[in-house]
Amino acid sequence: MNGADYIPRPGHGAAWLTGASSGIGKAVAARMVEDGWTVYITARSEDKLNEMAAGSGGKLIAAPGDVTDPEAMKAIVERIDAAEGLALAILNAGVYIPLPASEFTVEDAKKHFDVNLQGVVNGLVPAMQSMLARKTGCLALVSSVAGYRGLPKSGAYGATKAALINMAEALAFNLYPEGVRISLICPGFVETDATAVNDFDMPFLMQPNEAADRIVDGLKTKKFEITFPRRFSFMLKSFRLLPAKTYIWLGRKALGMDKE
Ligand SMILES: NC(=O)c1ccc[n+]([C@@H]2O[C@H](COP(=O)([O-])OP(=O)(O)OC[C@H]3O[C@@H](n4cnc5c(N)ncnc54)[C@H](OP(=O)(O)O)[C@@H]3O)[C@@H](O)[C@H]2O)c1
Numbered sequence: 101m102n103g104a105d106y107i108p109r110p111g112h113g114a115a116w117l118t119g120a121s122s123g124i125g126k127a128v129a130a131r132m133v134e135d136g137w138t139v140y141i142t143a144r145s146e147d148k149l150n151e152m153a154a155g156s157g158g159k160l161i162a163a164p165g166d167v168t169d170p171e172a173m174k175a176i177v178e179r180i181d182a183a184e185g186l187a188l189a190i191l192n193a194g195v196y197i198p199l200p201a202s203e204f205t206v207e208d209a210k211k212h213f214d215v216n217l218q219g220v221v222n223g224l225v226p227a228m229q230s231m232l233a234r235k236t237g238c239l240a241l242v243s244s245v246a247g248y249r250g251l252p253k254s255g256a257y258g259a260t261k262a263a264l265i266n267m268a269e270a271l272a273f274n275l276y277p278e279g280v281r282i283s284l285i286c287p288g289f290v291e292t293d294a295t296a297v298n299d300f301d302m303p304f305l306m307q308p309n310e311a312a313d314r315i316v317d318g319l320k321t322k323k324f325e326i327t328f329p330r331r332f333s334f335m336l337k338s339f340r341l342l343p344a345k346t347y348i349w350l351g352r353k354a355l356g357m358d359k360e
Pocket of ligand 1: 120123124142143144146165166167168193194195196219243288293
């Protein structure tokens, strides 16, 4: 089967979800259990994962780990494969620190690159190798609408999310003929610990459970990209058509930044 047509189902094996201890990931884990999945849940907070697992009737299995540790990620994939086989990997762990130019530091940029980009690669590579060997499976990378165009204070965060969009597109070319699907998830604003730091009104703000429904339902379709809320995502995506100079000029006007 062409990987683009593959729809992962609980009977095909287990799912793996990173960034599962809070926010969008925690809500996705709960929704997947409702759908009958066994989900290996990864994050650094072992206590939170154990608590989630304890109330799940054996459907959530704690697999604690730091996504910046490639050996730990490889070991989790090997553990899942030894148990029941990995059918779906949702690489969702991420960090967000708003960084205006005056506060943009090497250390903060590196935190984004280590977790949001290299951290995804550390899980993606063993998961992809496992699926390529079995010629089936679905990989899902959690990017963001912030990856479509540069946004204020998102120079490091947005760069990692734009990189994931490019990575997913590039890998799709080679994965589909091998029976493996790759999907891209681009949420707009979701109310979580990550966005609690924002000091502005977030347009079209969604709750984590709504985001989880969009993600889990989207993975049941053959969509390459799962993005929401639709109007916000469409608006940001359409900005890609503008030349950069026009986009930045319009953005500064719309956000009232010309007064600064
Ligand atoms: N919220 C939004 O508006 C929004 C919009 C678009 C995209 N996203 C993306 O959605 C994903 C989830 O974000 P969220 O809003 O749900 O954030 P969140 O509530 O802060 O959750 C982040 C998750 O990532 C885990 N994590 C962070 N660093 C990690 C590391 N080094 N190793 C393993 N796990 C790590 C955290 O667990 P531990 O701290 O326990 O490790 C936590 O489970 C991120 O990739 C984010 O960029 C969010």
